[in-house]
Amino acid sequence: MSLTTPYYLIDKSKLLANMEKIALLRERSGAKALLALKCFATWSVFDFMRDYMDGTTSSSLNEVRLGHERFGKETHAYSVAYADYEIDEVVSHADKIIFNSIAQLDRFADKAAGIVRGLRLNPGISSSSFDLADPARPFSRLGEWDVNKVEPVMDRISGFMIHNNCENGDFDLFDRMLGVIEEKFAPLLKKAEWVSLGGGIHFTGETYPLEKFAERLKRFAGEYGVEVYLEPGEASITKSTTLETTVLDLLNNGKDLAIVDSSIEAHMLDLLIYREKAKLSPNTGPHRYMICGKSCLAGDIFGEFDFENELKVGDRISIQDAAGYTMVKKNWFNGVKMPAIAIRELDGEIKTVREFTYADYEESLS
Numbered sequence: 001m002s003l004t005t006p007y008y009l010i011d012k013s014k015l016l017a018n019m020e021k022i023a024l025l026r027e028r029s030g031a032k033a034l035l036a037l038k039c040f041a042t043w044s045v046f047d048f049m050r051d052y053m054d055g056t057t058s059s060s061l062n063e064v065r066l067g068h069e070r071f072g073k074e075t076h077a078y079s080v081a082y083a084d085y086e087i088d089e090v091v092s093h094a095d096k097i098i099f100n101s102i103a104q105l106d107r108f109a110d111k112a113a114g115i116v117r118g119l120r121l122n123p124g125i126s127s128s129s130f131d132l133a134d135p136a137r138p139f140s141r142l143g144e145w146d147v148n149k150v151e152p153v154m155d156r157i158s159g160f161m162i163h164n165n166c167e168n169g170d171f172d173l174f175d176r177m178l179g180v181i182e183e184k185f186a187p188l189l190k191k192a193e194w195v196s197l198g199g200g201i202h203f204t205g206e207t208y209p210l211e212k213f214a215e216r217l218k219r220f221a222g223e224y225g226v227e228v229y230l231e232p233g234e235a236s237i238t239k240s241t242t243l244e245t246t247v248l249d250l251l252n253n254g255k256d257l258a259i260v261d262s263s264i265e266a267h268m269l270d271l272l273i274y275r276e277k278a279k280l281s282p283n284t285g286p287h288r289y290m291i292c293g294k295s296c297l298a299g300d301i302f303g304e305f306d307f308e309n310e311l312k313v314g315d316r317i318s319i320q321d322a323a324g325y326t327m328v329k330k331n332w333f334n335g336v337k338m339p340a341i342a343i344r345e346l347d348g349e350i351k352t353v354r355e356f357t358y359a360d361y362e363e364s365l366s
């Protein structure tokens with residue numbers, strides 16, 4: 001039976017390829033890998049991912065609870081700022097809590113005294129080419145950077161989280177930036193028991209030098225006597241998922257346009273935010289179309305792509321690499337039908353794990 005589009009299709013055999021690389025890296029480097037739920041929180045595949053990863057990290061009370069209840073293993077809590085009314089519950093779900101500022105640590109250290117506490121450091125450099133996503137942008141609120149201010153609170157924390165890699169597939173750049181971190185924060189690192197180097201490292205990519213990366217992490221761990229964590233989001237799920245859509249209409253307004261039953265704004269919002277086009281495969285052939293979403297936003301456009309044949313109403317368009325920062329950000333803009341979530345099992349069987357109905361739309365508002 002063919003499923004009704006739109007739906008996200010998670011392919012476990014492709015997910016497995018990433019998981020095996022993560023497991024190999026853990027083995028070679030000794031580092032632990034926590035899934036960053038901000039990127040991917042589709043818990044139906046957590047049973048599958050659990051064997052290859054050490055747990056989850058979070059950016060809110062809801063995420064830390066989901067990680068604890070649905071993934072288990074080690075659960076890290078982080079948030080840019082905790083509110084008084086949520087801190088007790090956060091602590092109840094977490095093994096470690098990482099405060100974003102010394103002020104938050106001061107305020108909540110006692111409430112979190114029963115679990116491991118840490119602080120986010122901001123090294124002032126990153127690999128981000130996008131101001132919007134650059135944790136080291138001028139006046140960044142993401143973490144403390146002054147060693148002299150952090151040293152006096154070392155009695156209340158045992159480790160740090162540093163997230164400054166963004167979409168970084170360049171090992172040499174990672175290596176250089178880690179060198180800068182070591183130079184800047186050596187006095188703090190020497191007193192730490194653990195350091196999380198955050199996410200943003202594309203080490204599951206086909207050409208990434210995994211062995212060199214593992215060696216660098218191991219060396220860093222040995223030099224400071226720390227347990228190293230990574231928080232892969234995108235690297236965990238890259239290329240594992242497609243967004244399956246169907247052509248609803250065709251127009252020519254100087255260019256051939258195809259409108260599909262999805263929306264970039266509602267279902268792949270990150271592409272719009274970062275002004276990237278979607279990925280289609282194979283993207284070859286003599287027929288070029290602009291693939292457009294069905295929301296009323298004039299710029300609801302997935303991109304221009306080449307096809308072997310002329311498109312017709314009812315054709316299937318598969319948008320590639322649709323797992324990261326998509327399902328966690330999908331929304332009800334225009335009331336567009338929210339994509340279902342389906343999983344292709346290792347034996348090829350496809351099962352739908354979630355469908356969204358009018359009731360979900362109505363209940364998202366009041």
Ligand SMILES: Cc1ncc(COP(=O)(O)O)c(C=O)c1O
Nearest residue numbers: 036039163199200231232233234
């Ligand atoms: C603190 C932290 N950890 C992990 C991640 C995951 O990053 P990515 O999905 O690029 O691996 C992010 C992304 O913003 C982050 O801010």
